[in-house]
Amino acid sequence: MAIKITRPNGTEDILPKNISKWYSVENAARNVAESFGFKEIRIPTFENTDLFLRSVGETTDVVQKEMYTVMAKETKFTLRPEGTAGTIRALLQNGMLNEALPQKVFYILSCFRHERPQAGRLREFHQFGLEMVGSKSARADAEVICLAKTLLDTLGLKNIELNINSIGCPTCRKKYHEALRAFFADRKEELCDTCKSRLEKNPMRILDCKSPVCQEIAKNAPVITDYLCEECSTHFDDLKKYLTSLGIAYSINPKIVRGLDYYTKTVFEFVTTEIGAQGTVCGGGRYDGLVEELGGKPTPSLGFAMGIERILLLMEKQGATFLPEKELDLYIAPMDESAVTKAMQLAKEAREAGYTVEYDLMERGLKAQMKYADKKGAAFTMVLGENELNSGTAKLKNMQTGEQTEISIEDKFFEMFENVMLNSMFSGVLEEK
Ligand code: HAM
Numbered sequence: 001m002a003i004k005i006t007r008p009n010g011t012e013d014i015l016p017k018n019i020s021k022w023y024s025v026e027n028a029a030r031n032v033a034e035s036f037g038f039k040e041i042r043i044p045t046f047e048n049t050d051l052f053l054r055s056v057g058e059t060t061d062v063v064q065k066e067m068y069t070v071m072a073k074e075t076k077f078t079l080r081p082e083g084t085a086g087t088i089r090a091l092l093q094n095g096m097l098n099e100a101l102p103q104k105v106f107y108i109l110s111c112f113r114h115e116r117p118q119a120g121r122l123r124e125f126h127q128f129g130l131e132m133v134g135s136k137s138a139r140a141d142a143e144v145i146c147l148a149k150t151l152l153d154t155l156g157l158k159n160i161e162l163n164i165n166s167i168g169c170p171t172c173r174k175k176y177h178e179a180l181r182a183f184f185a186d187r188k189e190e191l192c193d194t195c196k197s198r199l200e201k202n203p204m205r206i207l208d209c210k211s212p213v214c215q216e217i218a219k220n221a222p223v224i225t226d227y228l229c230e231e232c233s234t235h236f237d238d239l240k241k242y243l244t245s246l247g248i249a250y251s252i253n254p255k256i257v258r259g260l261d262y263y264t265k266t267v268f269e270f271v272t273t274e275i276g277a278q279g280t281v282c283g284g285g286r287y288d289g290l291v292e293e294l295g296g297k298p299t300p301s302l303g304f305a306m307g308i309e310r311i312l313l314l315m316e317k318q319g320a321t322f323l324p325e326k327e328l329d330l331y332i333a334p335m336d337e338s339a340v341t342k343a344m345q346l347a348k349e350a351r352e353a354g355y356t357v358e359y360d361l362m363e364r365g366l367k368a369q370m371k372y373a374d375k376k377g378a379a380f381t382m383v384l385g386e387n388e389l390n391s392g393t394a395k396l397k398n399m400q401t402g403e404q405t406e407i408s409i410e411d412k413f414f415e416m417f418e419n420v421m422l423n424s425m426f427s428g429v430l431e432e433k
Pocket of ligand 1: 081082083084113115120121122123124125126127129130131259260280281282283284285286302303304305306307308309310
């Protein structure tokens with residue numbers, strides 16, 4: 001017997017029974033992003049590996065441990081571990097940074113990271129994210145955070161805390177790196193091997209290490225906010241002022257450094273304690289050096305991404321409302337071959353008007369067809385046999401009330417069908433009241 005092949009560890013099948021939950025998040029995300037003037041972008045699933053080395057950074061966990069890379073005909077490609085690098089590459093390659101700024105794009109895409117799978121942490125996961133390119137103003141930071149908050153509110157989510165920090169620019173970072181090197185120097189031997197090498201190249205990465213020993217050592221490390229230059233400090237103050245005026249509550253958390261190297265100045269995370277250890281539902285910040293690093297002119301930019309699986313976990317936990325599943329409006333049951341073409345025509349007519357219609361594709365008898373219609377939750381059924389074809393009328397049966405209405409299957413079928421549908425919906429509403 002052939003061995004069954006199962007899905008790779010850390011991936012999930014998104015089944016039809018759950019798809020309306022995904023639509024709930026994706027539709028809300030699209031609507032909110034568009035209401036802020038963002039347009040959708042779709043980028044390739046894989047990119048040249050160098051793109052991620054230069055943007056995400058060679059000393060990050062993502063690059064050092066988590067990328068899925070293949071060698072294909074002498075070129076190294078990597079499945080995108082995140083959306084920012086590919087998006088900026090696409091904006092540059094398509095000349096979009098020569099257009100009116102800020103350039104504002106959003107995306108809904110899958111990402112790939114070889115992490116240890118657990119609840120809320122997958123090897124293939126999905127992000128709703130966006131990038132705003134061209135503004136150095138703290139207004140832009142406030143706008144982007146406000147957009148994330150609006151979406152979380154629209155989804156009905158509660159108990160999510162916004163944590164913000166500033167990790168400064170290369171100027172303030174220099175002094176801070178020295179302070180960190182001095183702090184970790186005494187305990188270098190206790191750090192994990194990766195962090196030992198980070199100490200020289202990029203000591204801030206130690207603060208983001210997942211090893212419990214490194215985390216413990218890093219607990220009392222100096223904080224970046226004590227080393228900010230005047231410009232970064234003013235930018236951070238302006239952001240706080242704007243958030244307050246927007247009524248968006250926040251906490252300053254000087255420990256947030258984020259797991260990707262491109263960030264400068266503002267970084268932020270929306271965090272919940274309700275879905276276990278992986279509680280960051282959204283992370284983002286400013287990356288003023290990235291466009292230049294990828295070959296463009298110096299262009300200040302920022303953005304965020306939300307993990308859709310984590311958002312769904314939280315929505316389920318909090319009993320949030322999802323879009324209803326699409327229902328079967330009408331099932332047409334042809335009793336024999338002679339009625340099949342009629343069933344096909346009527347189904348076509350009703351589908352064109354937006355209804356969901358099925359008819360028998362299994363060549364089943366009437367009883368089995370009705371069982372199927374029942375399982376599928378059909379709102380109405382209609383049997384077509386010799387009598388119906390001869391008389392040109394058929395009975396539309398309301399499956400909930402059992403009520404039957406005779407309608408024409410020749411001319412004006414659709415109008416009569418729609419009348420019955422609307423009447424039943426209307427009486428349903430009245431009954432609910
Ligand atoms: P990130 O913090 O690496 O940032 O990921 C953003 C979000 O994706 C996280 O807050 C989390 O909700 C979700 N996420 C990350 N890894 C996993 C995983 N293994 N399983 C499930 N969900 C996960 C970025 O990716 C940046 N590109 C965000 C950004 C955009 N910054 C500026 N613009």
